[in-house]
Amino acid sequence: MKILSKQPTPEPAPEAGNEPTTDARDDAHELGGWSTGAQANTTTLVRWVAWAAICGSILLSLGTSLTRPTDTPSTDHQPPPGTGAQGAAGFATLYASEYLLAGKGDEGRLAAYYPGAATLRLEGSRGRLTPSQLTVTRLRQTGPGIWSVTVAARLQPPSPPVENDDVKGKDSDSPGPDTGADAGPPQGESVRYFQVPVASAPRADGSTGYVAMSLPAEVAGPGTVDSPHTVYGTPQPPHDRDPRVKTIRSFLAAYLAGDGDLDRYLAPRTRLTRIAPAPYTAVDLTSLAADGPADATGVPPDGTVQRLLVSVRARAADGTTLPLTYALTLKTRAGRWEIASLDGAPEARPAPAPSSP
Known part of the structure; x- marks a missing residue:
């Protein structure tokens, strides 16, 4: 006797134009365990994460630039070694020498260093003060391209006027050279200090130019200090056995x-x-x-x-x-x-x- 199993009756296929049921539509949209709605959410999340990373990088760079110390000196304002300082010192030395030698009629000579000297009215004869030695004792930069140079000048005393004995013998009543009614004893050699402001700037040909900003200012000389103690002991006379x-x-x-x-x-x-x-x-x-x-x-x-x-x-x-x-x-x-x-x-x-x- 045969036992017949009951086969499931297949459902009829939907006719053209008939819409699938809701369950069939959901099953058709499920791919590999992820639904298209989950995929959309994931894409949106990745996009926001990427934008957050970009914005974070921008904010980090901006914060670094804002927190950088503002008192760090810029290298653009630092003078090239061996140019500005040495040139300003040499220029100030030449200017101080011409300033000390200058007398009546030497305004043009000074104007070559300090243009404002063209309007001055100098007095006395040229060479009344004669510097025998000049040296820079202090050099400091007070601003971009501005230098304050202190020049020490060793000055020789003025030479006494030379009297012509022949002329004096012919006319003893004629007055001699005008040496000044209040002329005191001849001055000895002295050392005096002059502070010279110098400005420097690049020229069109690429070199560095200098100009004095004012007339020199006479200042006090540098003070002395006690000599530091050394590591050496008491000096001893030499011994031949040593x-x-x-x-x-x-x-x-x-x-x-x-x-x-x-x-x-x-x-x-x-x-x-x-x-x-x-x-x-x-x-x-x-x-x-x-x-x-x-x-x-x-x-x-x-x-x-x-x-x-x-x-x-x-x-x-x-x-x-x-x-x-x-x-x-x-x-x-x-x-x-x-x-x-x-x-x-x-x-x-x-x-x-x-x-x-």
Whole structure:
């Protein structure tokens, strides 16, 4: 006996023009577990995230520029090394020299440095003040392209008027040269200081031009301070048994007087050139001060370093002597002292730290 299974009756296909049911429409729009509505939401979310990242980058860059320190000096206002400062100093020195020499009728000479001098009325004869030496003692920049230069001038006293004896003998009643009724004793040599304002700017040809902004102003000279304490001890007279003395004497004789081989007394990798032509014929060591205790009769172990302040008297060809002082650094090697360096200045002792209240 056959058992017949009941087959499901297929649903009739929708006729053309009939709209699908709601469930069939939803199933047809489902793709891989994501509905088109979810896809739209995801696309919108990604778009907003991208815009947020772009805006965040812009805000971050803007915040960095706004929080940058505003007191940082701009490199555009810094003068090129070796141009503005040196040029202003040289210009001020020439201007100060012409200013001190100028007399009646020299307004045009000054106008070459300071145009406003063309309207001046100078008095006195030219050369009444004669600078024998000028040097810059202070140089500072007060603004972009503006320099304040202080020039020290060593002035010679004015020359006394020359009287013509022949003319005076012929007419004793005629008055002599007008030296001034209140002329006092002749002045001695003096050093005076003048502050010169100088402006600099680039020229059309690419060079730097300078001009004085006003007449010089006479100012007080720089003050002096106490000399700093050095690391050296009390100066001692040289002893022939001291091996340091032998090295220093031989070194200075070769360096100043051309006596001996200079390299023989130098430490390895130390390079010095003797003075040529030799200005002295002999060198006498008068005293030396060391920065620490040392055995005056022996040589410490190799690698020992010591700084010394050495005083000498160098004898010239005419027999006169000149006192000189040298700051030297010595180092031991192979059982002897050698010159490690000719120091630029004596070594100063570090200043003590301020005590706490």
